[in-house]
Amino acid sequence: MSSPRHHAVAVLPGDGIGVEVMPPALEAVDLLGGLHGFEVAWTEYPWGCDHYLEHGAMMPEDGIAALAEHDAILLGAVGAPGVPDHVSLWGLLIPIRRAFDQYVNLRPALLLPGVESPLRETAGGIDILVVRENSEGEYSEIGGRVFPGTDRELALQEAVFSRRGIERVVRFAAGLAESRGGTLVSATKSNGIIHSMPFWDEVFADVLAEHPGVEGRLLHVDALAARFISHPGELDVVVGSNLFGDILTDIGAVIVGSMGMAPSANLNPEREHPSMFEPVHGSAPDIAGRGIANPIGQIWSAAMMLDHLGERAAHDAALAAIRRVLGETGIRTPDLGGTSSTREVADAVLAAIRDHAMAGAR
Ligand code: NAI
Numbered sequence: 001m002s003s004p005r006h007h008a009v010a011v012l013p014g015d016g017i018g019v020e021v022m023p024p025a026l027e028a029v030d031l032l033g034g035l036h037g038f039e040v041a042w043t044e045y046p047w048g049c050d051h052y053l054e055h056g057a058m059m060p061e062d063g064i065a066a067l068a069e070h071d072a073i074l075l076g077a078v079g080a081p082g083v084p085d086h087v088s089l090w091g092l093l094i095p096i097r098r099a100f101d102q103y104v105n106l107r108p109a110l111l112l113p114g115v116e117s118p119l120r121e122t123a124g125g126i127d128i129l130v131v132r133e134n135s136e137g138e139y140s141e142i143g144g145r146v147f148p149g150t151d152r153e154l155a156l157q158e159a160v161f162s163r164r165g166i167e168r169v170v171r172f173a174a175g176l177a178e179s180r181g182g183t184l185v186s187a188t189k190s191n192g193i194i195h196s197m198p199f200w201d202e203v204f205a206d207v208l209a210e211h212p213g214v215e216g217r218l219l220h221v222d223a224l225a226a227r228f229i230s231h232p233g234e235l236d237v238v239v240g241s242n243l244f245g246d247i248l249t250d251i252g253a254v255i256v257g258s259m260g261m262a263p264s265a266n267l268n269p270e271r272e273h274p275s276m277f278e279p280v281h282g283s284a285p286d287i288a289g290r291g292i293a294n295p296i297g298q299i300w301s302a303a304m305m306l307d308h309l310g311e312r313a314a315h316d317a318a319l320a321a322i323r324r325v326l327g328e329t330g331i332r333t334p335d336l337g338g339t340s341s342t343r344e345v346a347d348a349v350l351a352a353i354r355d356h357a358m359a360g361a362r
């Protein structure tokens with residue numbers, strides 16, 4: 001028998017429900033590894049808001065260097081009521097995304113059988129891939145406050161758009177659209193934001209000229225947000241800036257059933273650095289500690305990680321198991337209208353993975 005393929009993965013459960021949904025994902029990957037001939041060596045790092053409250057930083061100074069030793073990073077969620085959200089985000093997630101040049105944030109919104117969308121009109125299904133620019137744009141530390149504490153107080157916040165930054169993310173999105181034989185919609189706002197967005201549109205057009213097979217379209221982000229609700233079945237690949245992509249993907253997550261289902265990948269497509277996989281949702285303090293968080297977004301994110309690591313068959317098996325649990329059983333957490341716990345959903349997914357493998361072996 002050949003020796004198993006080996007992957008080294010850094011695990012950052014983070015805060016709140018992050019620590020509740022992570023174990024099911026690790027168990028699913030371990031099970032899939034046994035069935036598909038690979039092994040994952042997990043190294044867990046207890047970084048996040050507790051670390052911040054104790055040490056004054058979300059992660060240690062050599063944190064990035066430690067993560068760099070791994071093939072991939074699996075993250076739960078960060079954020080806790082006692083720590084300002086900009087501290088938790090800028091202390092952990094954003095430094096990782098930037099240090100490892102994870103300039104693509106890939107977020108699928110796929111409506112699975114058995115899951116109810118809050119939308120009335122979903123004929124034709126929902127299968128949208130949002131490609132969010134993940135390294136620049138509106139999420140910038142350039143700016144500041146002037147005259148603090150006076151009635152002249154003001155804040156300035158600069159957005160950063162570079163030709164290289166737009167080109168590479170649009171190129172990635174165009175490649176995806178090409179592979180799906182579909183269309184590419186770009187989220188713009190060039191009517192109101194008169195410098196960066198016309199520039200975005202111009203670079204978008206330049207890149208699309210290299211991809212004659214892709215039908216490209218510009219839509220203002222407000223109109224596009226409305227189309228996510230009114231005509232989600234007509235959208236295929238969508239590319240947007242850091243902020244627009246973030247907002248559109250929360251819409252994408254709820255129209256396919258729940259924030260708790262949506263997976264995401266922070267990719268360094270050149271594979272010079274580890275990529276990071278995490279559910280779209282946050283630490284959900286409103287339900288943390290109750291054992292009712294939906295683990296599917298985390299398991300699905302781990303499946304995207306397996307795909308990235310070259311374990312496509314294991315990815316497909318995980319997705320098949322998720323589909324089976326939602327499509328053929330009533331086992332689901334309260335966010336999907338069920339009464340099951342995190343553990344019960346996790347066990348059902350694990351059982352479906354096992355059943356699927358046994359059926360394949362027969
Ligand atoms: P959130 O995603 O944590 O929660 C939004 C709503 O969705 C809540 O009602 C929550 O209960 C529900 N929800 C989220 N995940 C769920 C799951 N797996 N199962 C069932 N229900 C789920 O977003 P919110 O409330 O804006 O932020 C809470 C904290 O999380 C903040 O500190 C925020 O900064 C942080 N956050 C972190 C992110 C990350 O680590 N990538 C992303 C978004 C927010």
Ligand code: MG
Nearest residue numbers: 246247250280
């Ligand atoms: Mg978000």
